[in-house]
Amino acid sequence: MKLSWKQFAIALCLFLAGYLTFNNNLFAQTPEKTKVSIAVGGKNLFYYLPLTIAEQLGYFKDEGLDVQISDFAGGAKALQALIGGSADVVSGAFEHTISMQAKNQRITAFVLQGRAPQIVMGVSNKTMPNYKTIADLKGKKIGVTAPGSSTSMMSNFVLAKGGLKPTDVSYIGVGASAGALSALRSGSIDVIVNLDPLITMMQQDNEIRIISDTRTLKDTNAVFGGPMPAATLYASADFIKKYPNTTQALTNAMVRALKWLQKAGPEDIVKVVPESYQLGDRALYIDAFMKVREALSPDGLIPDEGAKVALHTLEAFDPELAGKNIDLSQTYTNEFVKKADAKYK
Missing domain, CATH: 3.40.190.10 (Periplasmic binding protein-like II)
Incomplete structure (x- = not known):
């Protein structure tokens, strides 16, 4: 069957349109910022196990990211690194997004690692x-x-x-x-x-x-008195707005780690986690993991009710929140997790 010049031209246009759309989609998913620094306070803890899994299994690299993780003595120190500009993202507690909003600094959590604090x-x-x-x-x-x-x-x-x-x-x-x-x-x-x-x-x-x-x-x-979000990845609202593809790539890696953890057995965990985290006692490490396993988020979603519980908890003792009108919708987003969950079912 021979095509007329008109049919050929139409077919060529359709091909080029499809080709450009495909490549634009690829380009749209490319991280705007490939080198990302993450601050964490106590990386050896199960609280941050999804971060360690994503790093050790190469999930960040698979997303086109070169992630550098800096470990600090506690979450407050990691937060200081973000505020001071030496870190792009923090692997830290959700409630910091609330306390910082009270200080007129907008920080947004974009993927949940733990649905119970484990503290x-x-x-x-x-x-x-x-x-x-x-x-x-x-x-x-x-x-x-x-x-x-x-x-x-x-x-x-x-x-x-x-x-x-x-x-x-x-x-x-x-x-x-x-x-x-x-x-x-x-x-x-x-x-x-x-x-x-x-x-x-x-x-x-x-x-x-x-x-x-x-x-x-x-x-x-x-x-x-209710669900309490624990570890998240959070960043300044400006970072997320400026680097949405990078934020999506980070989220994809973390959700993939969470999905892996849902299926992994204790022996799988000890093979991946650095030996130094296991305190020289593999049996104890496995015993401890089994105690906190259900605290790990299965999907990375931050529950609306959990954000309310976190605010109520802070209001019980933090005088800096007195009289402050906290907008919880600005403290977290599930936009990136929903896309990641669709990708890694």
């Missing part, structure tokens, strides 16, 4: 063997990852429920690894607020008595 508060059996109620903590030294971090936030909320103010105790930053263990064992702190795998190690050695636990959805609801 545990325990009293030292060495310095407080006779602990009975929250009131007993007045005047005591509480070790948190870093002052102003999510561990401080949880501690402040537990204290408030027990009738104490943040100023009734002394906060000491102890990090999320060896420094925290040393502080507890030396008696430098009376209370520890930290996460797994550290907490499970302290439990096994009978060094602490747990007084508040958010490693499961049930316990999280009991403490906060």
